[in-house]
Amino acid sequence: MKFLTHTSIAFILLLFASTSYSARIKDIASIQGVRSNQLVGYGLVVGLPGTGEKSSKFTEQAFSTMLRNFGVNIPIGEKLKIKNVAPVAVTAELKAFAKRGQKIDITVSAIGEAKSLRGGELLQTFLKGVDGKIYAIAQGSVVVGGLGAEGADGSKVMINTPTVGRIANGAMVEKEVISPFSQGDTITFNLYESDFTTAKRMADTINNLVGANTATMLDATSVQVLAPRNISQRVSYLSTLENLEFEPARGAAKVIVNSRTGTIVIGQDVKLLPTAITHGGISVTISENKTVDQPNAFAGGKTQVTNNSTITITNEDSRMFTFDTGVSLNDLVRAVNEVGLAPGDLMAILEALKQAGALQGELIII
Template identity: 65%
Template structure:
């Protein structure tokens, strides 16, 4: 206990001496074993105002639910239910969640239901990957989407009416055991793997407690920690607020081909290169001509189409880059030639193929 107190006192002095340019460990790394878990279940939403579905698996689920209450329906009887929908229910169980706490759930239609608005989810078990039930969901579904349909078949849909949420809709029934309190050390995993950042993280912790941290690879840094759970919490609370300066990321250019968005990292450099930019514009105009017959002829009025095709080639422009050109020069040169997003993508791909681009070109 004296060791922990001395660590906390030293932490106050150490934190006070840190620069404002650093970032906290808790913002750059996660603690191994402290993680959420995904849960999923299958259930029924009832009480829909005629926007449910009539499908075989919905009817089967409905009959199974009734049988659980001791109600047996004749095999020949096929219920016509329009106020019931089969749904998938999923949620995320946060780390250290205890039985009796609540979590939010998302409810999504699995069949042909038109909307879940106004429905109520019946008791649904939420299972983990190990097949055990960790939570039970139930409650009124809140839907932000809206759908309307006219008698002539026309319809309007706003957002997604077949997906809803239930705030605090699931009750945790089982705790997931965490390895946080086991072993003689804790491990920080960087959110973005980098050898230099891992080394700086290890150095920052060793500057605080000499010899306690060791970088295992580009992601993980292992730190000796107290065995007592309460002491370990206090110890981690101090460590996660230590600040250090992460390394700059590797040079990358991210191109979204669907939206035309291009993000160029500040570390991107170019070798000596010459680029020419030009384009061809093709314009097609369609006009309709009306031909009238002579006054004493037997002809009829006729319409003919006339197409005018104009091809215009823009003046090609060339600009030269010296070795080591930075982001600012690259952007200015591209803007000067009036290149659009599509042209910029073609230029960047050509530069990479030519080996003149010092950075990773990532197309998403």
């Protein structure tokens, strides 16, 4: 009954999805060239309460280099105690149009044997882009949401991940990324989900507002639109375009099956050809019981072991249902509810329908 409830809920949600709806251009497409950039850096977190790195060469090298930058020279061969220090990887996302002096959030992750970053302070760390240039500088107190504790006998308790932390506004932008947004006579919208019909409808919507031949479809993903060169006018123009609403095309008919969790999602356009399905089966159970035959004391016989086999045949309740041409999602889910299939049984039926060529749609098993 639990599965039936889930199936009914999924069916209700899909019924809502089958109704037409309008979407803004900004919700289904991005502007080509307007994108974020990933930054990464290597740094040290200090001030840890003994939960830092054990002895490691690269941590000692980084720690020694930091001290030399402050004029402190470590004698050659000196063994450093760095249990209050942890080497970390620092990552951040530099948003489009981020300006110098603005601050961005960063994530700090231990890359050695540190047990926890709680209470630590990230020292000044340079964050570089894929081109190797420095775009931001990070520093600040690490906030860790995880907790870890270890007993003397080796027992451990861990909540979340104490070796990963965040620093809100932990990095300051030092270099801007040049955007092609203000260049050329056009801007290009890229759909998140490629579809020829959606691209055509988007182009038609823009042309109906601005004028014929303003928007041109390049392929199933991209729509190119003429735009003014003046940057102020272009921003205002884009603000108008991205808030235009139109009805995107309905996606292709798909059935997605997650074999690990038993989740089955059936698209609204999935249909079946004339089909008859029976569900149920016969289970055979064989049990072996051994008995001992003991002859009389003066009979001169031998003790024998006899095998007694018991065969039990259970015929499960088998049901059959048929589908006519072009059965809709409504009929399919109703039949599933009436039969009372488990997720595993429904997966097997869907696979058999696809192999028989009776399922009109793509079957995706993940």
